[in-house]
Amino acid sequence: MVTPVNPPPLGGTSSPALAGAGPRPVAALSEGVRVRVLRLVHGDPRAAVEAADRLTERQAAGLDPLPAEPVELAPERLSAQRREVRALPEDTRLVLLLAAADQYPVATHAFLRAVAAVRLDTRPLEAAEAAGIAYATAGGVGFRDAWTRIAAYETASPADRRDVHRLLARVLHGPAETPRRAWHRGAAALGPSARLAAELTEAAARARSAGDPALACALAERAAALCTDPRERPRLLARAAADSWRAGESDRSRALAARMAAEGDADGDADAVTGVLALRTGHAGEAFDALLAGAVRAARPRPARTVRAARAPEGAAADLLARAAEAAVYTGDLRRCQDAVRAAREAGIDPPGVLGGLAAAVDGRYEDARDLLEATAGRCGPGGDPTSLLHAGIAALMLGDHTRAATAAVRAAAAARARGAAVLVSQAMEFRAYADFWTGRPHAAEAAALDALRQAYATGQDNGACHLQAALAMFAALTGDGELCRERAAAARSHALAHGLGLPAALAQWALAFLDLGNSRYDAAAARLRALAASGPGHGHRAVRHLAAPHYVEAAARTGDTRVARAAHADYDRWARAVGSPDELALSARCRALLTPGADALPHYATALDLHTQGDRAFERARTELLFGSALRRLRRRTEARDRLHSALQAFESFGAPHCAEGARAELRALGAPATSTRAGARLSTRLTAQQLLIARMAADGATNREIAARLALSPRTIDHHLRGVFTRLGIRSRIDLVRLLADSDGG
Template sequence: MLTPVNPTSLDRTSPPSRTDTGRTLDPALPEGVRIRLLRAVYGDPRAAAELLPRLTPRQAAGLDPLPTEPASLAPELLARHRREIRALPDDTRLLLLLAAADQYPVATHAFLRAVAAARLDTRPLEAAETSGVAHATAGGVVFRDAWTRIAAYETGSPADRRDVHRLLARVLRAEGETPRRSWHRGAGALGPSVRLTAELRTAAQQARDAGEHPLACALVERAAALCLDPREQSRLLNRAAGDAWQSGEGDRARRLAAATDSDALNGVFALRAGNAAESFDALLTAVARREPAESGADLRPASGSTEVPRTVAAPRTPAPDHAVHLLARATEAAIYTGDLRRCREAAAVASRVGIVPHGTLGGLAAAFEGRYEDARDLLKAAAGRCGPGGDPTLLIHAGIAALMLGDHTRATTATVRAAASARARGATVVVAQTMEFRAYAEFWTGHPRAAETATADALWQAHATGQDNGACHLQAALAMFAALTGDGDVCRERAAAARSYALGRGLGLPAALAQWALAYLDLSSGRFAAAAARLRALAGFGPGHGHRAIRHLATPHYVEAAVRSGDTRIARAAHADYDRWARAVRSPDDLALSARCRALLAPGDEAVEHYRIALDLHARGTRDFERARTELLFGGALRRLRRRTEARDRLHTSLEAFESFGAPHCAAQARAELRALGTPVAATALPTPGAPTTCLTAQQLMVARMAADGATNREIAVRLALSPRTIDHHLRGVFSRLGIRSRIELVRLLAEGEAS
C-alpha cells in the first residue's frame, strides 16, 4: 500500500494561536511539550485531549520526540472525520481526494489544472459545502480544518491516490514546478525505483536551494521509501532529518535520525535540546572523523549545500564549508556549557585536520588564555562579516563576536540580518536562535520593553521548534529584562526556571545570565551584599553553574556591588582584568565602564575626574542604560562631596532616562538621592482611567490583553509559563497603573486604545 509522506508539516508555518496553549493541556507538562503538542495537532483541543494520555512518560517530560503520524496523534478524531467523508457521494470524495493530494507536503496549486485536464465535473463539491466539510474558491478547495483534509486523503483507495498523484504530476509543467512534479511522481509510484529515487533526490536539492525544506524533507523521505540499498536509504533519511530540522519540525527530525549514527546530527540535536557537553563531543568527533556532508549532518540553510552523486562512492572528507559549520556548532556548544577551554580544544582539532575556523572560535580561545590583543583581532575579523544575505549561522557568530567586543550596534545588525537570511532560506529553526544573542545588545541600549516582547515571541518559537536549550537561554534573557524594569516576581520566577533547566543540561550560559539578572535586581534595589555574592558565583565551576564570559561582562556591576558593600580588595582585582580587556578592544562603552569602576574605587574628589571621563566615553557608545547608571552614581558622589547643583543636574538626567526606559527601581534610587539633596521629586503620577496603555511593560500588556479576552489567571499563567501568583501580581500592577478596578474597565480601556 502506498504511504506518502504524512501531511502534518503543511501547517507548521502557521501554528495555532498562542492563546490556545493553556485551555486543554495539563499545566504540569513542560511548556515546550505543551506548545509542540498543540502545534502537532493543529491547535485542535479535541486532538490534544486525545493525544495527551497516549504520551509515554519520557515524551511527556520532553525527553523523547512526540508522535508525528496522524494515526498516532489522534486516531479516534481521525476516524470520525473519515466516517464523515465516507458519507459523501463518490464523485465528491474523488474531488476532495484530488484537492487533499494537491495540498501537501506543500501546496502545488494544480487542482484546477488537474480538474480541467481530466475534464472532471466540479458540481459534486456542492455536497461537501452542504455538509460543511470544504468549500470551493477561485483558487481551489479550502477544507474545514487540517484533520478534515487528512481524512479526505486517507479515505481514498491506494489506486485512487496513485491516480490523482499521477494526474497532478502531468499538469505540473511550469518553470519552478519540478520538485512538486517529482513529488507527485514519487507518490504515484507502485514500488521501488532507482530512477525515481535519483529524480527525487535531485528535486530535493532544488527545493532545498529554494529554501523549501518541508518539500525537500518529503522528497527525500519518499526517495528513501523507493530505495533498495539500505546504506543509501540511511543516508537519505539522515538528509531528510536535516531538512525537517531546518523547517522547524524538531520531533520529526529526531524520529528520522533515531536509527542513524550521525555524530553531526546527534550533536546538533543535543546542542538545541540536550546536554551541551555531549553536543560538543559529538560535533567535534564528526569533524575529527571527517563525517561527510551528505550523511545528513549538514544542517545549513539551503544555500551552498552540496550533494554527492550516488553513482560514485561518497568521500569521507566533508566539504570545507561544512566542516566550518560543524566547528561553528561546536563553538556554540562550548559557549553554552561555559567551559571556554573547549573552544581551545576545538581550535586545536581544526588545526589538526587542516580547517580554518570562523574567527569567533579562535577569538574566544585567545580570550580564555588572556591573549586579549589576539582575541580582539580575531573577533573583529569575525564581527566584520555581517553583511546582508550572509549565512545565518555565521551571522549569529558575527553577532557573538561583536558582543564580546562591546559593539552592540554591529551585534544587533548581525543578528537582525541573520534572522532575515534564515527566513529567506526557509530555515525556520534559526530564527529564534538569533534573538538569544541579540537580547544582550537590547539590554543596555535602552529598549527593554520592545526587546521583551520580541524575546517572548522567540521563546515561543524556540519551544515550538523543539529547541528547549535556546528557550532556557531566552527565559534567562526575560529574567534580565524583568530585572531592568523592576519586576522582581517575574525576574525571580524566570531565573529559577532557567537555572533549574540549565543545571540538568549543563548550560552554563543561561544559568549565569539568570544569576546576573537576580544580581542586577538586588543591585538596583539597594541589596549590595546580596548582589556581590551572586556576581562572585558567576564563574562557578561545573556545567550548568556559571560562565566566565558572563562574569567578565558583569564586572562593572560586581565592582559597584562590592564597593558599596565594603569589599574593595576583590573588586580591584576584577577591575584590573576588565580594564586590560577594555584597553585591548577599545570599545567606548567598555572603557567608560572601566572608568566608572575606577571612580567607584577612588577616594573623594579623585573620583570626579574618572566619572567625567566615563561620561565622555559613554557619549561615543551605545549603552544608554549604563550611561544613565553612571549619571546616577556620579550624582550620588557629587552629593556626598556637597556639589549640590551639579549633583542635582546629574540625578535629574538619570531619573529622566530611567523613567523613559521603564526602570522604576533605578528611578527610585535617583529619587532617593534627590531627596537626600533636599529636592523631593514625586513619583510619576499614575494615569487616570482612560489613559493610554503605553505606561505598561510588555509583560503587563500581554497579561492585560489576555485578561480582557476572558482568560482566567490560571490560563494566562499556563500560556506565559508563569505562576498564577505572578499573574495576579501583574494584574494588580496593570489596574494600579491604569487607575482602574475591574476587568470590565480593562476591556473598555483596551478597546478605546485600539480604536484610537
Template sequence: MPSASPVTRSPALHGRDAEQDALLRLLDDARTGHGGATLLSGAPGTGKTALLDFAMEHADDFVVLRTRGTEWEARLPCAGLHGLLRPVMDRLPALPPAQASVLAEALELGAADGGLALPAAVLNLLVAVGRPVLVCVDDVHHLDAPSRESLFFTARRLAGESIALLFTADDDAAPCDIPALSLRNLNDEACRRLTDDLAPPGLTEDLRTPLLEIACGNPLAIAELIGSLSPEQLTGAAAPPETLPQGGRLWRAYARRLALLPGDTAHMLLLLAADPDLDMLTLVRATEPECALSVLEPAERAGVIVRIAGDRYEFRERAMRPVVYAGASPARRRAAHRLLAGALEHDHQRLRRAWHRAAALDGSGERLADELAAAAAAASSHGGHPAPFLAFERAAELTAHGDVKAARLAAAANRAWQAGLPQRARSLLTRLHSLTISEEVRGQAELIHGSLELRSGKTGSARDELLAAAEWLLGHDRGQAVRALIRASEASYLAGDNHRFLATAQRAAALRRPDDPAATQLMFEYLAGTAATFRGRHREAADPLRRVVELADSVHSPSVLAWAGAASLLLGDDAQALRLSSRAVETARVQGAVSMLPQVLDFVIQAEVWMGRYGSVTANAIEGLRLAQESGQLNSAAQHLAWLAMTAAVEGDEETCRIRAGSAIELAGAHDLGIAGALSNWAMAHLDLAAGRHADAAKRLRATARIDGTNGHLVVRVIATPHFVEAAVRTGGRKQAEAALRVLDRWVGSTRSPDRLALAARCHALLAAPDDAEDLFRSALDLHHQGFSEFETARTQLLFGSALRRNRRPGAAREHLHSALETFERFGARLWVEQTRTELRGAGEAVRSPRPKAAEKLTAQQFQIARIVAEGATNREVAARLFLSPRTVEHHLRNIFTKLDIRSRVELVRLLS
C-alpha cells in the same frame, strides 16, 4: 416529584468563558420565570457536549431531562420525545385530557399527525413539572422530525416559564430560528491548558507542538491524540503522530460527513488532500476544465472546504485532509498522484512533481528515489508541500542500496531538525542503527545527533558527540568537520568550560587551508579570534575578528552570520552586531530554519542589551523562548529565560525576575549550562543593586567567576564587572573590584565602543578618590553620549549625582538626578526610580510619587498591568501590549486585587483615577 437525570462531572473547560457565562445566565433567567432556549453549534469535537455537561452540573435545583439525536432513530417518529420525557410522564394527568391522550399515543405508538396538539402537550408537560426544568438535546439535527418540531415549538414559547432548553448541532445542520452560540476552535493558550490537563507525565514540548498542529484547536482532537500516544512516542524513540487516530470519534465523524458527498466531488477532494498547495489553475489542468468548479460546490456548501486567497481551496477543518486521503483505495490514490504530477509543469514545482511521481510509483523505484532526493536537496525548507525531510524520507524508502539509503535518512533527519522537529529527527536517526553505513554518513548522523544534544541535552555529551563527528567527517567533508568542531566549541562555551573551548579551537586551527571557501574561513577566523579573546590577548584577537565581519557579506548561513555578529560584539561594535544578527534571523526565517531561530535571536538580544533596548530584548526573548520550547531546545530556553529575568530586573519586578531566573538556573544545573546560570545570577544581582542590597549583589556576581560550570562563566563575569565594582565598593571589596576592573580594561581598551569605555570610566570613578572621581564621571558621561545605551547613561547619572550629593553639592547633584529619573521612568524601572527619588530628596528636593499612594505596594509590572486594565483593556489586550500570556495577566491581576483589597475592575478604575 421527578428527579433530575444523572449529572456527570465535566473536565475543566478552557477557552469557553463566554459560552459558560451565557449558559449560566440562561439558567438564572429560567429560575426567575424568564425561560429561554440556546443552540450550541460547531464542528465535531469543539466541546458542545462538554458545555451541556457544564449546564447540567450547574442545574442542581432543576429537573434535568436529556436525550441525544441519532441517525438510527431519525426515521422513528417521536423517538426523541420518548427518550426525553419518560422521567416526567407521571405528570401526564395534569394535562388537558386531549393533549394527554395525544402525547401518550405519540410516545407509545409513534403517532404524530403534524398538528398543534403534540407540541402543545410537550410544552404543557414541562410546565406541569412544577420546578425549573433544563432540557438538554445533543445533536438535535439527528432527532426525528415530530420530536424536533415539538421542541422548537416549545423553545419559541418560554416567556414567563421556568424552563431552559439547550440544543447542540453541527455547524452545517444548525436551525436558524433558535438563539445560537457558535463554537470555534480554541486559541493557543486554551489548547495548551487543555493539553496540560490531559497530558501524561513527561510529555515534552517538542512532542506537544506537533500534536497541537494536527489538532488545529479542536478539543476532542487534542484528547484523542494524547490518548493515542505510544510509549515509544512518549520517550522520543518513535516519530509523533501525523494524523488523528484512525477509527477515533473525530475521524468517524469526518468520515460520515464525507460519505454524504457525491462520488465525483469525493474524487476532487482526494486531489486537494494529495496536495494541500493545489491552486485552481493546476486543479483545472489535472481534471476536466468545465466541471472542476461545479463538482466542488457540494463540498463547499457542506462546509467541508473553503476558498481562500491565491485562488485555492483548503479544508475548513485541516484534520479532515488525512481522512479524505486514507478513505480512498491505494489505486485511487496512485491515480490522483499521477494526475497531479502531469499537471505540475514549472521548474519551481520540481519537488512537488517528483513527490507525486514517487507516490504514484510512476517508474522504477531507484529512478524515482534519485529524482525525489535531488529535488529535495535543492528545495528550501520554508513552507510548501512536501517538506524536504518528508521527500528525503520517501526517497530513502524507495532506495535499495544501504549506504545511499542511510545518507538519505541522515539528510531527512537534518532537514527535520532544521524545520524545528527534533523528535522526528531523532526517530529518523534511530532507523540508521539497522543499516551498515559509511564513515561519512556516520559523521553526518553524529553531527545531527550532537547538534540535537547541544540544544536539548547535556553540553558535555554534545561536545563529545560533535568531536567524534568531526573525526568521522575529516576525510570526507572538511566544511562539515569544521562545523562540528565549532559546535563542539560552542558546547564548551555554553558550559563555561574555557579550557576545553581553547583545546577545540587549537584542534581546528591545525586544519586550516588557504583555499577554504568563505564560510569555512569565517569559522576558522571566529574560533581563532574568540580563543585569543578568552586568553586575554585582545590585540591578537582583533585581526581575525575583523576578518570574520569582512567575510560575513559573502555567506548566507544563519549560524555563520550569527557568529559574525558575535565577533562584532567582541570588537565592541554593537550596531554592526545587531545588523548581522538581525540578518541571521531574517535568513533563518526565509530558509525555514526554525531550529536556528532561538540561537540567532540570542545574538540579537546580546547586542540589544549592550545598546539598552530592553523593550526589544523582552519581545525577542519571548519569541526565542516560545520557539525553543516548541522545538524541545531546553538549553536555548534557559538562556532566553535568563534574558527575561534581566528585563524583569530592569523593571524592578522582583517576583517575575526570581521566577524566571530560578527556572533558568534549574535548567542550567540539569544541562551543564554555565552561561545560563551566570546570566541568571547577573539578573538577580541587578535586581539586588536596584533594591540597595549591595552585599547580596556582590555575592551573586562572585559566583559568575566559578570554574566548575555551576552558574559561572568567563564572559558573563567580564561584562557584569560594572555591576560587581558598584556592589563591591559599597561592601568593602575594593581589591576584588580593582582586580575585576583590570580584566575589563584590557578588553574595553581593545575596542572603540563608547558604551564600554563609559562603563569602565564609571568603574574607575567609583574606585577613585573624591577629588578625582568627578572628572572620571564627566568623562564617562561624555562617552555615554557618543553611544547607544540611555539606560546605562542614567545609571551613571544616578551614581554621579549620589557622589555630588555626598560631597555637599546638592545643586549639581539634582541636575544629573533629574535626567536619570526621567530615563528610569520612561523605562518603567521602578526600583531605580525609587533610588533616584531618594537621592533627590537627600539633595533637598521634595519629590512626589508618580503613583496613587494605594498603588505603591504594587510591583512595576503589576502597576503597569493595573493602569492598562483601568483604561478598559481586556486581559488579552493587556497580554498583547506587554508580550505576556493572558494566563500570566490573569495571575497578576488576582495578585493586584489582593494587594489593593479590591474585588472588581470598577474599584480598580476608581482607585487609580
C-alpha cells in the same frame, strides 16, 4: 498515516500514558511540549486533550520526540472525521481525495489542471458542501479544517491514492515544478526504485537551494523509503532530518535521526545531525563532542555513491566547527574552544573567528582575541549566510559593539526567513535581545524575546527557550519585577543545569544579582556574583562573569569588600582597553571611581560619563549618573548632584525601571531637592513593561487569563501575577478601569 509515505513506526511515540494514572491535562505538559502539541493538532483543543493523554512520560517531559503526524496524536478525533467522509457518495470522495493529495503534505496547486486533464466532473462536490465538509474555492477545494483534509485522504484505498498522485504528477510540467512532480511520482511508487530515489534526491537538492526545507525533507524522506542501496539510506535520512530541523519540525527531525542511527553509520552525517539536535534540544557538552567529531570526519574525502546527498547535514566541516563554537559558548566551557582549534588545524580546516577569538581570550591573549572577533564581526553585511551573520553578532557583542550586534542579528533573522530556516530566526533573536537591552531599548528587547520564546518552543528548541527565559529574567530585574525575575530565573537554571548550559545558568544568576543591586541589597548581589565567578562549566560562564564585573565591583564597593573587586576590575580593564569600546571603557572608569575614596573619585566618574556619550549603553549611563550624583551629594556639591540625579531619575522612568528610579528619588530626598517625577503624565508604554502592556491589551479586549496564557506560552498563574502588577502600577482596581485607561492612552 497522513502521507503516502509509510515510514517504520517510531519507537514509543504513540504509547498511552501509564495505565491507571488517569487522563493527563494539557496544562500538565512541559511548556515546550504543550506548544508543540497544540501546533501538531492544528490548535484543536479537543485533539490536544486526547494527545496529552496518549503521550508517554518521556514525551510529556520533552525527552522523546512527539509523533510526527497528527493522526498518531489524536486518532479518535480523526475517526469522527472519517465517518463523515465515508458517508459521502463515492464520486464526491474522489474529488476530495484529489484535492487532499494536492494540498498535503506537499502543496502542488495542480488540482484544477488535473480536473481539466481528465475532464473530471466536480459537481459531486456539492454533496460535501451540503454536509459542511468542504467547499469550492477559486483555486480548487477548501476543507472545513485540517482534520477533514486528512480524513479525505485516509479513507481512500491505496490504489486510488496512487492513481491521483500519478494524475497530479502528469500535469506538473514546468522546471520550477520539478520537485513537486517528483514528489507525486514517488508517492505513486509501488515499491523501492533506484531511479525514483535518484530523481527524488535531485529534487530535494533543488528544493533545498530554493529555500524550501519542508519540501526538501518530504522528498529526501521518500527517497530513503525507495532507495535500494542500504549504504545510501542513512545519508538520505540524515539529509531529511537536517531539512526538517531547518523547517522548524523538531520532532520529525529527531525521529528521522533515530531512524538514521538505526540504519547505520552515515560517514559522519550522524555526528552532524545529532550534534545540531543536541545543541538546541539536548546536552550542550554532548553537542560539542558530536559536532567536533562530525567536522573532523566531514573534512575527510568520501567515497563515491550511487545516490549521493549533496553535503553532510549542516554543511561542510567549517559549518560544523562554527556550530561547535556555539556549543562551547552555551556550555561555558571555553577551553573546549582550544580543543576545537587544535582539532581543526590538524584536519586542515581554518577555525571560525568566534572559535579562535574565544580560544585566545581563554589564554588571556586579548589583543589576538579582539582581532579575530573584529574580523568576524565585520561580516554582517546584508544578504549573507544566516549562521555567519549570527556569529558576526555574537562577536560584536563580545566586542561591546551593540549597534553592530543588533544589525547582524536582524539580518541573520531576515536571511533565515528567506531561506526557510525557521529555527535560526529565534536563535538570532536570542542575541539581539542583549543588544536592545544594553542600548536602552528594554521594552523592544522584551517584546522581541517573548516573540522569540514562542518561536523557540514551537520549533522544539528548548535550549534556546532556556536562554531566552534567562534574558527575560534580566529584563524583569531591570523593571524591578522581583517575582517574575525569580520565576524566569528558576525555570532557566533548572533546564540549564540539566543540559550543561552554562550561558543561561550564568545569565539567570546575574539577573538575580542585578535585581538585588537595583533594590540596594548589596550583600546579596555580591554573594551571587562571587558564586557566579566560582561556577564551573555548565553552571557558570566566563564571559557572563566578565560582563558582570562592573556590577560586582559596585556591590563589593558598597559592602567594603574591595580586594577581590580590584582583581576583577583589573582583568575587565585589560579587556576594555584591548577592544577599545567606549562603553566598556566607561564602565571600567566607573569601577575605578567606585574603588577610589573621596573627591578623587569624581574625575573618574566624569571620564565615565564622557565615554558613555560615545557609546550606546543608555541604561548603564543612567546608573553611572546615579552613582556620580550620590558621590557629589556626599561631598555636598548640591547643584551638580541635583542635575545628575534628576537626569538619572528621568532615564530610569523612561526605561520602566521604577525601583532604580526610587533609588534616584531617595538620593534627591537626602539632598533636600524635590524628586520631580515625569511618571504621572507618562504614556503607558513607559509605565509598563512590554509584556505587561501586551497582557493588558489582551485583557482589555476581553481575553481570559487562560486564553492569554495559551497565546503567550505562560501559565495562568503568571498572567494573574502580571495583571495584578499592571493594576498596581496604573493605580486601578478592575478590568473596566483598564479598558478606560487604555482607550484614553491610545486616544492621546
